[in-house]
């Protein structure tokens with residue numbers, strides 16, 4: 001089960017407003033390599049893991065990704081808090097405003113709604129972990145793209161942190177893969 | 186006065202999040218290195234420290250877990266900075 005804690009992994013405190021940057025960062029909320037897909041992928045795949053280490057790692061990383069989803073939603077909210085239709089339009093994201101105003105909606109930066117087609121659950125521990133390692137690299141690459149667009153230090157610090165977590169997750173999944181493969185031999 | 190209190194809530198939250206993060210990171214490491222004696226010792230210490238930080242924060246500021254919410258007169262769970270908000 002899950003217990004909500006009234007805090008984020010690192011504090012989210014964004015002082016400037018920028019609806020366009022918010023719409024880019026939203027991709028890590030509901031985009032193809034975002035945190036919603038990551039958490040659903042791991043939390044679903046764990047049911048078919050055979051080793052305790054695999055069940056634990058997918059549960060624990062899936063839970064951490066849910067926390068990251070919350071951080072992304074918080075960044076998007078703070079970047080758009082109090083901004084109206086005209087501001088969204090000036091920042092070039094009037095179309096987002098028409099559909100969702102200041103709401104956080106799980107979609108990609110290009111506006112495609114979240115889809116479970118972004119992930120798989122194959123009941124094959126090795127196939128699943130290999131997907132997960134690729135997913136971590138794609139999430140890391142998306143954070144790199146966001147960093148190229150972002151010039152707000154409040155946001156950059158958090159994005160760098162989240163990017164670093166993807167690197168750690170990749171490392172842990174790699175160790176799990178080695179463990180599973182050595183059990184087969 | 187209010188300002189000072191807020192600043193130290195932020196500082197204490199910084200400590201809480203660092204302590205909780207250390208536990209999270211060690212937990213993932215232990216999932217794939219369950220026999221690492223040094224990491225096990227570190228986890229014990231990290232876990233005790235995180236609990237102490239949670240307690241200190243909740244005692245001074247507001248509940249982080251619903252089970253800590255005071256319900257004598259009003260619903261204290263509502264108090265505090267929720268994830269969508271920024272700490273003042």
Ligand SMILES: [Fe+2]
Pocket residue numbers: 038065136139165166169
């Ligand atoms: Fe990750």
